[in-house]
Amino acid sequence: xRTFLKLVVCAVMAIQSVTARSAPLAAxxxxxxxxxxxxxxxxxxLLIDHQVGLQALVKDFDTVGFQNNVLALASIAKELxxxxxxxxxxxxxxxxxxxPEILEMFPDVAVVSRHGEVNxxxxxxxxxAVKKTGRKQLIMAGIVTDxxxxxxxxxxxxxxxxxxxxxxxxxxxNEVVRYAAWDRMSQxxxxxxxxxxxxxxxxxxxxxHGPVMTDIILKHxxxxxxxxxxxxQTQSTN
Ligand SMILES: *[C@@H]1O[C@H](CO)[C@@H](O)[C@H](O)[C@H]1NC(C)=O
Ligand SMILES: *[C@@H]1O[C@H](CO)[C@@H](O)[C@H](O)[C@H]1NC(C)=O
Ligand SMILES: *[C@@H]1O[C@H](CO)[C@@H](O)[C@H](O)[C@H]1NC(C)=O
Numbered sequence: 210x211r212t213f214l215k216l217v218v219c220a221v222m223a224i225q226s227v228t229a230r231s232a233p234l235a236a237x238x239x240x241x242x243x244x245x246x247x248x249x250x251x252x253x254x255l256l257i258d259h260q261v262g263l264q265a266l267v268k269d270f271d272t273v274g275f276q277n278n279v280l281a282l283a284s285i286a287k288e289l290x291x292x293x294x295x296x297x298x299x300x301x302x303x304x305x306x307x308x309p310e311i312l313e314m315f316p317d318v319a320v321v322s323r324h325g326e327v328n329x330x331x332x333x334x335x336x337x338a339v340k341k342t343g344r345k346q347l348i349m350a351g352i353v354t355d356x357x358x359x360x361x362x363x364x365x366x367x368x369x370x371x372x373x374x375x376x377x378x379x380x381x382x383n384e385v386v387r388y389a390a391w392d393r394m395s396q397x398x399x400x401x402x403x404x405x406x407x408x409x410x411x412x413x414x415x416x417x418h419g420p421v422m423t424d425i426i427l428k429h430x431x432x433x434x435x436x437x438x439x440x441x442q443t444q445s446t447n
Contacts, residue, residue, distance in 0.1 A: 257351030262305030267380030281429035292342035330364035350378035355390035
């Protein structure tokens with residue numbers, strides 16, 4: 210009998226939810242932000258505090274996967290010739306130097322070493338470097354998400370920049386902290402993206418940027434690399 214009642218209740222609920230879904234959307238003008246695409250001509254990439262000592266704090270990604278994500282984002286900047294701003298917080302202290310791969314990739318970029326400012330945006334040299342890029346869309350990534358990315362992201366939004374946080378090239382202590390930081394940022398208008406969606410939105414068309422897309426994918430997205438190789442093999446055996 211109980212089971213029968215439960216079934217009836219479930220059936221009624223199911224009917225209600227179908228009715229609710231098929232009803233027209235509630236009256237009112239709900240407005241959503243317009244689709245604000247990354248443009249190669251408007252974008253700069255800001256790499257913030259990817260320091261070897263701070264990497265020990267990143268627990269929301271596995272170490273190898275995280276490094277790969279950071280280097281993928283850096284490669285996007287490099288291969289698409291985007292302006293890059295790099296900063297480190299007290300690199301002579303326990304935070305340690307920047308990831309050597311990043312330094313090697315951008316030998317001509319002067320690293321802004323901060324000697325106190327937690328929020329990179331509080332450092333005049335950093336702000337000047339960002340301004341000098343002339344770009345209004347800023348992609349930020351770094352360690353830790355809740356501090357080294359969230360703080361400058363919120364500051365830059367306030368100054369009228371469009372800010373995109375590269376969430377998989379930014380890491381922190383655990384998932385609770387990460388979600389709180391993502392929530393805080395996105396409520397203020399920061400867009401959360403991953404390196405692959407950044408690559409695809411910047412390049413937009415395989416016919417124009419196929420070689421760059423392929424190169425970065427082959428280096429940093431092994432799953433798709435395998436798909437490409439398998440596809441090539443089937444092509445050549447046909
Ligand atoms: C939506 O806004 C327009 C223009 O302000 C108005 O004419 C229309 O009645 C609104 N629609 C609803 C469903 O409120
Ligand atoms: C960027 O600028 C180039 C050269 O002016 C132009 O051909 C291209 O369409 C622009 N790209 C975007 C996404 O606006
Ligand atoms: C697939 O084949 C094309 C054409 O021969 C080649 O340019 C490309 O590098 C190959 N890709 C991979 C992943 O082997």
